[in-house]
Amino acid sequence: MCLGIPGKIIEITDVQQKLAVVNVGGVKRQVNIACIVNEQHSVESCVGDWVLVHVGFAMNRIHEKEAIETLRLLEELAEAVAMG
DSSP: OOOOEEEEEEEEEETTTTEEEEEETTEEEEEEOGGGOBTTBOSGGGTTOEEEEETTEEEEEEOHHHHHHHHHHHHHHHHHHHHO
């Protein structure tokens, strides 16, 4: 099973290597954004995008509303597990 966690790209750290910083629920992580970059969407234009992050890679872009709802559900799940 694979789990992609929503995060928002807040900074590009290396244009050549396609590396960016993503904020995932308040935690900042460096990720590779090569999977979401193409001729229509340059590295520099990724700042502000919501993405699904899996094992250090931004796998695809998602809508902000979907990202926020997913983060909310993950928080609820974490709380339920902690109580259980």
